[in-house]
Amino acid sequence: MVRKIPMRKDILSGEMFKKQDLIRIVKTKDGEVFADETGKKNGRGAYVVKDLEKVNDARKKKILESKLKVDSEKLGPVYDEIIRLIYREDIPKR
Numbered sequence: 001m002v003r004k005i006p007m008r009k010d011i012l013s014g015e016m017f018k019k020q021d022l023i024r025i026v027k028t029k030d031g032e033v034f035a036d037e038t039g040k041k042n043g044r045g046a047y048v049v050k051d052l053e054k055v056n057d058a059r060k061k062k063i064l065e066s067k068l069k070v071d072s073e074k075l076g077p078v079y080d081e082i083i084r085l086i087y088r089e090d091i092p093k094r
Contacts, residue, residue: 010049011067012058022047023082025064033070035081050086055079 006019024036026043036045046067048055058064059079065072 008047010054011046012048012054012063015049017047017049019047022049023085025068025078025082027068027070031070031074033068033074033078035078035085037085048082050089052083052086055082055086 007016008019008022009016010022011025019039024039024041025033025046025048026036026041027033027046028043032043034041036043039045046064048058048064062072064070064075064078068075
């Protein structure tokens with residue numbers, strides 16, 4: 001039996017990716033926004049592809065700000081966390 005691979009849409013590009021190739025961004029009811037490593041935290045989730053170029057481009061164009069309706073000040077640390085998670089996952093591949 002073939003297992004179905006969970007797919008999610010990347011909010012930066014609108015493309016579908018395997019869930020494991022994405023980082024989940026969570027926005028709670030309190031308006032708190034953070035990167036969710038486990039993918040299981042409570043809150044509204046959005047997915048970002050693990051691609052430094054796309055994340056940096058999104059930061060310049062303020063894509064997450066408009067999608068999540070949050071100001072840049074709050075999302076600065078979130079972008080840093082996304083980049084840190086991408087680097088951390090990239091290290092074992094080298």
